Amino acid sequence: MANKKTLMEGNIALCEGAIAAGCDAYFGYPITPQNDVTGHMSRRMIELKRVFLQAESEIAAINMVLGVAATGKRAMTSSSSPGVSLKQEGISYLAGCELPALIVNVQRGGPGLGNITGSQSDYFQAVKGGGHGDYRVITLASASVQEMYDMPQLAFELADKYRTPVMILADGYVGMMMEPITMPEKAPEVKTVKKDWALTGCAGRKPRKILSLYMSDGLLEAHNRKLNEKYSLIKKNEVRYEAVNTEGADIVIAAFGIAAKICKSVLQMAQKDGLKVGMIRPITLWPFPEQAFADIAKTAKKILVVEMNMGQMVEDVRLAVQGKIPVEFLGKPGGSIFSTEEIYEHIKKI
Amino acid sequence: MSTSKKYKRPESLQETKHLYCAGCGHGIIHRLVAEVIDELGVREKTIGIAPVGCAVFAYDYFNFDVTEAPHGRPPAVATGIKRVMPDHVVFTYQGDGDLAAIGTAEIIHAANRGENITVIFVNNTNYGMTGGQMAPTTLIAQKTATSPFGRSAANEGYPIKVCELLSSLEGTKFLARVAVDKPGNVLQAKKTLLKAFQNQLDKKGFSLVEVLSMCPVGWGMTPQAACKRIQEEVTKIFPLGVIKDLTV
Amino acid sequence: MEPAGKKKPIVIIDAERCKGCELCIVYCARKVLGKTKNINKAGYNPAVVADPDKCTACGFCYLMCPDNAIEIK
Structure with missing residues (x-):
């Protein structure tokens, strides 16, 4: 397929990459330095007749993502460090419920309100849990505008393959720098997997439920062991x-x-x-x-x-x-x- | 509007026994929701959102697709689902801690956006599941696990009237308060729920039904006394009726 | 509500589902239902149909039962 070269900002490339990867719904909240993502998506997603919504909070945004993910469609949210802290509850639920979704952190300085320039101080938060419970999040670190464009595709594919949330850990510099990137003239067809767990209405089948609560004796242990097996598989197959x-x-x-x-x-x-x-x-x-x-x-x-x-x-x-x-x-x-x-x-x- | 004369477990309710305490109103409300969904013939395109609270196991009781949501977040989860599946029937089932305390922001903004969803808000004036703590809806002077001397306005403020609070938002189209304390009210509750779901099918927008419900164990009284308390005390603060209806 | 007519209504209480909350008994206008000292597997005293002939199938017991333990045929 023919490629075209174009000059683009990292945050915009991220949006276009996510759109090309078949992102069905985007939910965000204003925070610097990721604002260009929310701004760009607010126009592009609506133009494409997909779902864009500025949520009332970071917490609401991640839970809207959870709702879309439960239906098997591709959902995404983005934020910067303090906002990603607020999303951690939802990320823990996504992991526990085994729902695929894309979360982007365009990192800024911390702790607390910190500042608004790029930083890498959310490494621990991204790879060591962030939220409560024994879970992992596949974390992709983008180092260029080209990767900002390419990574959403990979992120959605990994999320679907393993039924797990995936994070792109960017930063304010990668997000706001301009670089030439190569993108296909026409976006390749989106690879989707069969989701025999998704909530789509129970026509012609038994009702399904999405949950992370396991109260009966030994059930939560079994669930955690199952998650851990998945994480071992990811460790074996997906190191890059x-x-x-x-x-x-x-x-x-x-x-x-x-x-x-x-x-x-x-x-x-x-x-x-x-x-x-x-x-x-x-x-x-x-x-x-x-x-x-x-x-x-x-x-x-x-x-x-x-x-x-x-x-x-x-x-x-x-x-x-x-x-x-x-x-x-x-x-x-x-x-x-x-x-x-x-x-x-x-x-x-x- | 019709109500069923069929006195048998509706199809939208599973046979699973509820884990609710004896005389808890949740069981009645679950059945009413299930009956309404049966009567509208929408079971196969319904997606419910269970809260954190006593109704957390709702996905084991309803006989259609149901997802869990973090505490207080069902309106945001419902927003996500409804936005990508606008022709499905989406409802949240939330308690007073879930909806009126930790999830205040989510309900206000889902209502204000006029999300075309149905919200079932169970008000039993305390946190049942965690052991009867004070809720935003706890009445003044009501003793709970965390207001042992009775709720005082000076220390804890006043009971939140969710329907009245939401009624000023232009996005809300139907807000009503019902109770399940006696047969007549149960029938009225069903009619009201039927309307709240019909509104969604007619794409009328955001509908919320607040249901005053018995919590005999949390209130430390018999189920019969709990029904009486709704009639004599709770409805004095939370009057029954349609608070707002812009669907006609 | 249906009047007591051609067909005699039958109230069935699933004793294993019943938690003995007694709301059905309280709201039964014709005292069809009553308490027992029986204990079900969950440890509750389930309600029983004490006087079936008086039943008019008004449905109040069904409406008030939180546990779907009552069916009226």
């Missing part, structure tokens, strides 16, 4: 990462999202100076590419984790490396952004 110049590298950078994008320029600077620096960029933050880090620990001398927070993903890297080689950390909190120079200077020091 990008490895750059890792072969023969002395130092390997670990970074995701916007930090990884900046580090790509650092790799070029190092290459020019003859330093052997590579990078592993986790694309799925959960499931985390543990094996990739375990393997690199056999050949590299050091890992430098670069994050725009005070040290979150670094914990998972250290778990994966298991003390085999030193894992150093360079952080930037509070919605401030790294310069390539400061990362490169740090690499030269270690």
Whole structure:
């Protein structure tokens, strides 16, 4: 199929990607820096005769998503950090009820109200639960506008395949930057799966119910074990990462999202100076590419984790490396952004 | 408007025994909803939303598709379902804690948007499932597990009149308060529920029926005394009748 | 309500569904229903049809039963 190249903002690319992926309904609430998503969807979804609704709250938005998801249609909400905190109850229910849905976090600085520039400080919230209960959320980290366009498709497919909520963890920088992207002239046909659990009215079949409440003895244990089996399957099948110049590298950078994008320029600077620096960029933050880090620990001398927070993903890297080689950390909190120079200077020091 | 003379469990109700306490009004209200859905012939295109509260197991009692919703969020869940399936019959079944406390924002905005859904709001003036705590609808001086000296206006404010509160919103089309404390009121409750569902089929917009219901265990009295309490105390604060009807 | 006519109404109480709340007994105008000392599997004293001949099939017991334990034929 013919492709076209176009200049687009990250948040808009996300919308167009979700629309191409067959998003039936979008529910959102104004919060910076994701406002362009809600704004763009408010026009495009209505034009396409799909569902757009500005909800009265983040909580209402995620529960509208839950309602649509229960019918088997594709639903999405987006927000920024404080708003995603409010959605956690609903995300826990989506996981417990085994409902597929897409949640996007265009992260900003925290904690509390924080600020409105991009940040990566919601890593823990995204991959370690966020809400109550023993559950996981597939978390995709977008590092470019192209990925903002491509990821909704993958997110909806994974959500349907595993009946589970999927999060795209973006940030204010990726959301608001402009980049050229390639998109197909005509959106490919949406791949849908048969949903023999969806609530569509009980014509010609027995009534169905969607629930996460298991009161009788042992039922909740069984449900949690079933969920865990699903999570093991996801860990086995769905790990995604990008490895750059890792072969023969002395130092390997670990970074995701916007930090990884900046580090790509650092790799070029190092290459020019003859330093052997590579990078592993986790694309799925959960499931985390543990094996990739375990393997690199056999050949590299050091890992430098670069994050725009005070040290979150670094914990998972250290778990994966298991003390085999030193894992150093360079952080930037509070919605401030790294310069390539400061990362490169740090690499030269270690 | 017709009411059934069939004195037999409706098809829209499963045979499953309810877990409700003896004399609890929920069982009557479930049956009325089921009868109405049968009579309208919409069982196969109905999707119910169960709350968190005593009626949390509603999906085990109704004989059509039902989803769970987080506490207070059924109107938002219903909005999602109805927006993508406008020709289905969508209703929420909520208690006073669910609808009038933790879910206040959701009900007000679903009502204000004029969502074409039916809301069944069961007001039994306390939180039944959790052990009879004070609800937004608890009457002044009513003793509950969390108002042991009786609800005082100075400390806890006044009982919320949900129908009256919602009546100022342009999105609400039909608001009525009924009770299930005696046979005549049960018949009236059924007629009112029938209208609230018919409104949805006629795409008239947001309808809510508040049902005053007995909670004998929560109130610490016999079922008979609980019925009497509705007649003598509860209806004094929450008068029965149609509060708003813009469907005619 | 249907008058007592050609066919004699039969009230059936499912003793295992009944929780003994007695609302049917309270609202039965003709004292057709009554209490018992029987105990069902759930531990309740179910209502019984004490005087079936007086029944007019007014349906009040059915209307007030929260447990769908009453059927009138």
